[in-house]
Amino acid sequence: xxxxxxxxxxxxxxxxxxxxxxxxxxxxxxxxxxxxxxxxxxxxxxxxxxxxxxxxxxxxxxxxxxxxxxxxxxxxxxxxxxxxxxxxxxxxxxxxxxxxxxxxxxxxxxxxxxxxxxxxxxxxxxxxxxxxxxxxxxxxxxxxxxxxxxxxxxxxxxxxxxxxxxxxxxxxxxxxxxxxxxxxxxxxxxxxxxxxxxxxxxxxxxxxxxxxxxxxxxxxxxxxxxxxxxxxxxxxxxxxxxxxxxxxxxxxxxxxxxxxxxxxxxxxxxxxxxxxxxxxxxxxxxxxxxxxxxxxxxxxxxxxxxxxxxxxxxxxxxxxxxxxxxxxxxxxxxxxxxxxxxxxxxxxxxxxxxxxxxxxxxxxxxx
Numbered sequence: 001x002x003x004x005x006x007x008x009x010x011x012x013x014x015x016x017x018x019x020x021x022x023x024x025x026x027x028x029x030x031x032x033x034x035x036x037x038x039x040x041x042x043x044x045x046x047x048x049x050x051x052x053x054x055x056x057x058x059x060x061x062x063x064x065x066x067x068x069x070x071x072x073x074x075x076x077x078x079x080x081x082x083x084x085x086x087x088x089x090x091x092x093x094x095x096x097x098x099x100x101x102x103x104x105x106x107x108x109x110x111x112x113x114x115x116x117x118x119x120x121x122x123x124x125x126x127x128x129x130x131x132x133x134x135x136x137x138x139x140x141x142x143x144x145x146x147x148x149x150x151x152x153x154x155x156x157x158x159x160x161x162x163x164x165x166x167x168x169x170x171x172x173x174x175x176x177x178x179x180x181x182x183x184x185x186x187x188x189x190x191x192x193x194x195x196x197x198x199x200x201x202x203x204x205x206x207x208x209x210x211x212x213x214x215x216x217x218x219x220x221x222x223x224x225x226x227x228x229x230x231x232x233x234x235x236x237x238x239x240x241x242x243x244x245x246x247x248x249x250x251x252x253x254x255x256x257x258x259x260x261x262x263x264x265x266x267x268x269x270x271x272x273x274x275x276x277x278x279x280x281x282x283x284x285x286x287x288x289x290x291x292x293x294x295x296x297x298x299x300x301x302x303x304x305x306x307x308x309x310x311x312x313x314x315x316x317x318x319x320x321x322x323x324x325x326x327x328x329x330x331x332x333x334x335x336x337x338x339x340x341x342x343x344x345x346x347x348x349x350x351x352x353x354x355x356x357x358x359x360x361x362x363x364x365x366x367x
Contacts, residue, residue, distance in 0.1 A: 013037070013047075013092055013097060014037070014038055014097070015035060015036070015037055015090055015097045015098040016036040016037060016038060017034075017035070017036040017098070018033060018034075018035055018036075018088065018090055018098035018099065018100040019033065019034040019035075019036075019100065020032075020033050020034075020088060020100045020101070020102045021102060021146070021312075022102055022103070023102065023103055023104075023105060023172060024102055024103070024104045024105070024145075024312075025104075025105055025109070025143060025144060025145035025146070025148075025172055026080060026083055026104060026105050026106060026107065026108060026109075026143060027080055027108075027109065027145050027200070028075070028080060028081075028104070028145055028310060028312060029074070029075050029078050029079060029080055029310065030072065030073065030074050030075060030078075030310055030312040030313040031051075031072075031073040031075070031088070031102070031312050032070055032071070032072055032073070032311075032312040032313065033049070033070060033071040033073060033088055033100065034070055035064075035066075035069070035070065035071060035090065035098075037066055046063065046064075046065055046092075047063070047064050047065065047090055047091060047092045047097065048061055048062065048063055048064065048090075048091045048092075049061060049062055049063075049064050049071050049073060049088060049089065049090055049091070050088070050089045050091060051073055051075075051086060051087075051088055052086065052087045052088075052089065053082075053084065053085075053086055054084050054085040054086065056087075059075075059076065059081070059086070060073070060074075060075070060076050064090070071088075071090075072312070072313060073088065074313075078286075078288065080104075081104050082104070083103075083104045083105060083106035084103065084104060085101065085102075085103045086101065086102055086103065086104065087099055087100065087101045087102075088100050088101075088102070105143055105172065107142060107143040108143055109141070109142070109143050109144040109145070109148070109199055109200045110141065110142045110143055111139060111140070111141050111197055111199050111205040112140045112141060112142055113138065113139055113140035113175075114137075114138075114139050114195065114197050114205045114206075114207045115137075115138045115139070115207070116128070116135065116136070116137065116138075116195070116207065116209050117135075117136035117137075117138055117177070118132070118136070119136065120136055120177060120179075121138075121177070122136070124138075125209075126209055127209055127210045127211070127212055128188065128209065128210075128211045128212075129211070129213070130187060130188075130190050130211060130212065130213060131187050132187055132188055132211060133181060133182070133185060133186070133187050133188070134179055134180070134181045135154070135179075135180040135181070135188065136177055136178070136179055136180070137152060137154065137177065137178045137179075137180060137195055138175070138176070138177045139152065139175065139176050139177075139197055139205075140174070140175045140176075141169065141173065141174060141175075141176075141199055142172070142173045143172060143173070144169050144171075144172060144173075144199060144200055145172075145200065145310055145311060146169065146170055146171060146172060146311040147168050147169070147170070147309075147310060147311030147314065148168065148169050148199070148200045148308070148310075148311075149166065149167070149168055149169075149200070149261070149306065149308055150166060150167060150168075150169055150176075150197065150198065150199050150200075151164070151165075151166045151196075151197070151198045152164065152165050152166070152178055152195065152196070152197045152198075153195070153196050154180050154193060154194070154195045154196075155193065155194050155196070155297065156189075156191060156192075156193055157191045157192045157193070158298060159297045159298030159299075159301070160298075161244055161245060162180060162188075162193065163178070163180040163181070164244060165178045169199075188211045189211065190210075190211050190212050190213075191210065191211060191212075192208065192209075192210050192219075193208070193209055193210065193211065194206060194207070194208050194296070195207040195208075195209070196296055204293065204294075204296060206296055221273045228270065228272060229270040230270060230328075231268055231269070231270050231271060231272075231275065231327055231328040231330065232268065232269045232270055233266040233267065233268040233269075233303070233327055233330065233332060234266050234267045234268075235266070235332065235334070236264055236265070236266050236323070236324075236325055236332035236333060236334040237251045237264065237265060237266065237334065238251065238252060238253060238262055238263065238264050238323065238334050238336045239251040239252060239262070239263045239264075239265070240252055240255065240259070240261075240262070240263070241261075241263065242263050242265070242302070242304065245301075245302070246265065246267075246301060246302030246304060247267070247302060248263070248265065252336065253335070253336045253337065254336065254337050254338075254339065255316075255336065255337070255338045255339070256338075256339060257315065257318055257338065257339045257340060257341040257342075258315050258341075259315065259316050259338055260308060260309045260314045260315055260316065261306055261307065261308045261309070261316075262306065262307050262316065262321070262336065262338075263304055263305075263306045264279065264281075264304060264305055264306070264307075264323045264325060264334060265302045265303060265304025265305070265325070266302065266303055266304075266325060266327065266332055267300075267301070267302050268300070268301065268302070268303055268327060269299065269300050270299060270300075271295050271297070271298070271299050271300065271301060271303075271328075272295070272299070273295065273296070274294045274295065274296075275294065275295040275327070275328050276292065276293070276294055276295075276327075276328065277292065277293055277294075277295070277303050277305075277325060277326060277327045277328075278290070278291070278292045278325075278326045279291045279292075279305035279323065279324065279325050279326075280323070280324045281307050281321065281322070281323045282321065282322045282323070283317060283319060283320075283321050284319045284320060288307075289307055291305050293305075303325065303327050304325075305323075305325065307321075307323070316338055317338065318337075318338045318339060318340035318341065319337065319338060319340075320335065320336075320337050321335065321336050321337065321338070322334075322335050323335075323336075
């Protein structure tokens with residue numbers, strides 16, 4: 001009688017590398033890991049990831065297969081973790097294939113410097129001569145989430161925007177500088193100016209200076225009258241972007257699946273210096289963001305806030321959202337939705353975080 005077939009021993013698949021950011025900001029709610037596997041690694045091989053704290057206790061876990069590419073690790077309840085050391089394990093059939101460690105910082109996002117310069121990288125000054133044609137606005141920051149947005153704006157004495165710049169910060173700590181000038185090369189008129197830097201959810205950092213021959217006292221903002229007129233605002237809009245003056249650019253209520261930022265705002269009149277505002281955002285009934293601030297502009301303008309993804313998860317989740325903006329005690333409400341990612345039929349599934357082929361356009365319905 002011939003012997004039966006011999007069973008092939010089960011072998012643990014090999015993982016070439018498991019890469020994580022070495023340091024994560026204190027406000028992060030997700031983590032992304034990059035996995036490198038040999039070409040012989042079966043694309044349907046099931047595995048688990050497990051997030052552990054510094055004491056090697058399980059924090060959370062989930063499933064992963066090679067075809068998924070990167071591992072998206074959401075933190076429990078979509079909330080930041082306690083600062084400290086952590087590790088991510090990749091496990092197959094009870095055996096740890098790879099481990100990588102990272103730490104979460106304890107310091108909050110902070111603007112450590114907002115300064116004025118006559119030349120790039122030069123010494124800080126408090127005023128500029130009347131013949132100045134270029135102004136350099138310098139800033140430094142610490143503890144931000146990589147990919148977090150920033151906005152810097154310079155206004156004249158009546159609140160008109162002279163120049164502005166915005167973008168995403170690529171590092172946890174760093175510096176930046178913005179050149180401000182008139183397109184026709186004319187010098188800046190004499191008078192008082194204000195620079196405002198907004199970083200993530202923090203209250204804006206404000207710097208005042210003057211263009212003048214000799215240092216003079218910059219008059220404080222006018223004192224509100226005893227019976228100020230009530231603030232009047234338009235209905236709350238949601239949009240894919242903002243114009244230089246804060247007006248809605250592409251106001252929408254339906255957004256594509258690859259949306260990374262949504263703006264909500266309202267054009268208001270009778271605003272006073274330091275008028276307070278508060279925003280609250282919900283996703284599918286769950287509160288996901290709150291922010292507060294104070295108005296630092298003229299009596300008319302757009303009060304706004306934004307909801308952005310993180311560098312570890314840049315695209316906002318699909319589903320229904322609600323946002324409220326309370327301005328000087330008056331609450332405005334708006335709703336919008338983000339389409340779910342749907343891979344093309346007949347093609348290999350792809351990660352929505354790294355799209356290689358976009359689905360048919362589903363531009364939101366403009367309001």
